[in-house]
Amino acid sequence: MGRYRVRVATGSFAFSGSNNQVRLWLVGLRAEAELGLRLRLSRGQMEDFEVDVSEDLGPLLFVKLRKTHLLLKDAWFCNHITVWVFQESTEEKEIMFPCYRWVQGDGIICLPEATAWMMRNEVQGLFQKHGEEELEERRTLYRWATWKEGLPLSVAAASEKDLPLDVRFHEGKKIDFEGTLAAGMMDIALKRLYTLLNSWKSLEDFDQIFWGSKSALAKRVHQSWKEDDFFGYQFLNGVNPTLLRRSTSLPTRLVIPPELEGLQVQLERKLQEGCLFEADFSLLAGVQANVIQGERQHLAAPLVMLKMEPDGKLLPMAIQLQPPCSGSPDPPLFLPSDPSLTWLLAKAWVRNSDFQLHELQAHLLKTHLVAEVFAVATMRCLPGMHPIFKLLIPHLRYTLEINTRARTKLISDGGIFDQVVNTGGGGHLDVLRRATACLTYRSLCPPYDLADRGLLGIPSALYAHDALRLWDIISRYVQGIVHLYYSEDKVVQSDPELQAWCQEITEIGLCGAQERGFPVSFQSRAELCHFVTMCIFTCTAQHSGINQGQLDWYAWVPNAPCTMRKPPPTTKDVTLEMVMATLPNVHQACLQMTIAWHLGRFQPDMVPLGHHKEEYFAGPGHKAVLNRFQEDLNTLEREIVARNKGLDLPYYYLQPSRIENSITI
Numbered sequence: 001m002g003r004y005r006v007r008v009a010t011g012s013f014a015f016s017g018s019n020n021q022v023r024l025w026l027v028g029l030r031a032e033a034e035l036g037l038r039l040r041l042s043r044g045q046m047e048d049f050e051v052d053v054s055e056d057l058g059p060l061l062f063v064k065l066r067k068t069h070l071l072l073k074d075a076w077f078c079n080h081i082t083v084w085v086f087q088e089s090t091e092e093k094e095i096m097f098p099c100y101r102w103v104q105g106d107g108i109i110c111l112p113e114a115t116a117w118m119m120r121n122e123v124q125g126l127f128q129k130h131g132e133e134e135l136e137e138r139r140t141l142y143r144w145a146t147w148k149e150g151l152p153l154s155v156a157a158a159s160e161k162d163l164p165l166d167v168r169f170h171e172g173k174k175i176d177f178e179g180t181l182a183a184g185m186m187d188i189a190l191k192r193l194y195t196l197l198n199s200w201k202s203l204e205d206f207d208q209i210f211w212g213s214k215s216a217l218a219k220r221v222h223q224s225w226k227e228d229d230f231f232g233y234q235f236l237n238g239v240n241p242t243l244l245r246r247s248t249s250l251p252t253r254l255v256i257p258p259e260l261e262g263l264q265v266q267l268e269r270k271l272q273e274g275c276l277f278e279a280d281f282s283l284l285a286g287v288q289a290n291v292i293q294g295e296r297q298h299l300a301a302p303l304v305m306l307k308m309e310p311d312g313k314l315l316p317m318a319i320q321l322q323p324p325c326s327g328s329p330d331p332p333l334f335l336p337s338d339p340s341l342t343w344l345l346a347k348a349w350v351r352n353s354d355f356q357l358h359e360l361q362a363h364l365l366k367t368h369l370v371a372e373v374f375a376v377a378t379m380r381c382l383p384g385m386h387p388i389f390k391l392l393i394p395h396l397r398y399t400l401e402i403n404t405r406a407r408t409k410l411i412s413d414g415g416i417f418d419q420v421v422n423t424g425g426g427g428h429l430d431v432l433r434r435a436t437a438c439l440t441y442r443s444l445c446p447p448y449d450l451a452d453r454g455l456l457g458i459p460s461a462l463y464a465h466d467a468l469r470l471w472d473i474i475s476r477y478v479q480g481i482v483h484l485y486y487s488e489d490k491v492v493q494s495d496p497e498l499q500a501w502c503q504e505i506t507e508i509g510l511c512g513a514q515e516r517g518f519p520v521s522f523q524s525r526a527e528l529c530h531f532v533t534m535c536i537f538t539c540t541a542q543h544s545g546i547n548q549g550q551l552d553w554y555a556w557v558p559n560a561p562c563t564m565r566k567p568p569p570t571t572k573d574v575t576l577e578m579v580m581a582t583l584p585n586v587h588q589a590c591l592q593m594t595i596a597w598h599l600g601r602f603q604p605d606m607v608p609l610g611h612h613k614e615e616y617f618a619g620p621g622h623k624a625v626l627n628r629f630q631e632d633l634n635t636l637e638r639e640i641v642a643r644n645k646g647l648d649l650p651y652y653y654l655q656p657s658r659i660e661n662s663i664t665i
């Protein structure tokens with residue numbers, strides 16, 4: 001009693017096609033019909049068929065799929081199924097059934113039509129029931145696990161192989177990831193061989209391993225790393241722009257000896273002028289340092305005081321490497337007027353501490369691990385037809401796998417941290433725990449975070465400027481989508497799945513983070529929009545801002561040493577031998593360079609922010625919102641490109657075309 005055109009779209013990456021047979025049913029409100037098609041399921045192809053159905057199916061609700069095989073199981077990646085219903089007037093009505101999943105095994109997969117959520121309380125509760133069954137299954141596939149006490153929960157998976165296929169790297173990504181790591185290890189072997197017969201006694205000796213692919217900015221770091229303004233610049237626009245604050249008083253830990261009265265006066269003057277800034281690494285105080293191959297490494301917990309010059313340059317005024325400790329002499333203050341090697345070593349200690357807080361707090365915790373909580377909660381709480389699922393899922397691609405790999409290779413027993421980082425061997429987990437204990441909702445939202453840190457309205461604060469612009473753009477996008485589905489606050493309040501999602505993130509995934517300002521429910525559309533904006537910002541812009549700089553700022557190892565092999569200086573007598581004995585050895589430096597390159601380089605299969613191909617939503621409203629998002633991003637792109645042309649040091653980590661749509665590395 002009806003004629004239908006059916007389009008079956010297969011994914012375009014390696015192994016998306018399948019040799020197995022797939023049976024299809026159209027499921028309407030009144031009846032369902034098997035289509036009896038012979039599909040070819042070729043990679044990257046769309047197949048169109050016309051079929052006549054003798055029953056009156058009524059309005060179409062679902063497409064059902066079942067893959068069958070004779071000998072070999074061959075998974076199929078289905079993008080979507082589209083059905084056109086021929087109406088009497090010959091006008092066709094298009095109905096979308098998004099899938100974007102692997103079809104494995106021989107179970108039945110049921111795809112609700114793209115606008116199902118709008119009708120969830122109609123059609124005899126069929127969509128509602130489907131959503132409940134879907135979540136029941138997903139909750140068995142995506143379970144929470146405590147990897148280490150005191151850290152956000154993670155997905156239960158001992159290795160990436162335990163993850164559901166839908167969240168695994170596609171073949172191309174896997175080959176690239178593993179291939180470049182192998183190439184990196186070869187690189188290390190060659191560098192070690194090359195340095196075997198040479199000396200490792202002066203800073204220039206690091207040049208012996210500073211070859212291979214390098215960014216232009218990495219070369220500039222190599223040239224300029226000793227300069228004070230270059231050191232200061234990194235707090236604003238380097239790999240870790242998350243720590244600096246404008247001082248509101250002189251820090252209590254800063255003990256200024258009487259003979260440095262002049263410094264006290266200068267600091268107070270800068271404070272009054274509103275030009276005094278600080279970077280405080282106290283979170284590292286008392287963390288146990290690593291022992292690498294029997295050699296104890298060392299850690300500091302510095303405080304850096306900086307002043308902002310009228311031209312926007314940030315210059316260090318004093319460095320205290322350790323907090324004062326009762327019963328011990330006051331820690332010395334290192335100054336730009338100290339002998340050059342002494343001052344250089346003090347700055348190197350700061351850069352080493354920054355490496356720790358950057359990688360563990362800003363990078364791993366505040367992007368990767370938090371995004372994993374969003375991902376697991378989304379899979380467990382939001383059915384595929386839920387608009388927030390559709391909005392977020394492109395921003396969660398590959399995150400569970402990269403994090404699982406981090407837990408097995410990077411921060412694991414014997415992983416990269418244990419091998420070459422001075423917080424490794426357990427200290428890194430303590431830093432993560434401490435950082436988790438003070439993780440606030442505000443700190444994940446740039447308008448609040450930058451205001452709290454006194455960094456608004458500073459022309460040379462490029463990260464801050466671009467982050468705020470991106471926050472606004474993402475916020476407008478989120479609001480556009482949310483308002484299509486939530487006509488008023490009451491609709492938000494009465495969405496049980498959405499409320500459960502929020503609660504699961506805050507109370508379960510983030511282990512009771514309501515104490516630190518995270519919501520346990522949404523009372524309004526505005527609260528929902530703010531939270532979802534934070535999720536997307538964290539998974540995209542923030543991660544890009546924190547991740548990409550590894551390539552530039554960590555390649556020249558003295559600028560950001562991964563470990564320190566001697567204790568911090570307690571006097572100003574510093575020799576070159578002491579500096580070289582403190583900085584990483586050849587192997588440590590080589591591994592740092594390789595991993596920084598591996599993690600910071602451009603990802604070959606990268607999807608830029610807002611440019612995912614998956615179409616989970618149907619209808620013109622959503623298209624218009626997405627188009628507007630892309631236009632806003634293009635405008636920002638042009639602004640940043642133009643701005644950077646006039647800069648000595650361009651800042652491009654938040655240029656939209658360089659921002660990945662999710663955390664994939």
Ligand SMILES: CC/C=C\C/C=C\C/C=C\C/C=C\C/C=C\CCCCCC(=O)O
Nearest residue numbers: 359363364402405406409410592595596665
């Ligand atoms: C110079 C950089 C050193 C350490 C980087 C530290 C933190 C990075 C934070 C998040 C990265 C997230 C995931 C990376 C996952 C895996 C890395 C794999 C390294 C594997 C090395 C190996 O031996 O195979």
Ligand SMILES: [Fe+2]
Nearest residue numbers: 363368547665
């Ligand atoms: Fe990363």
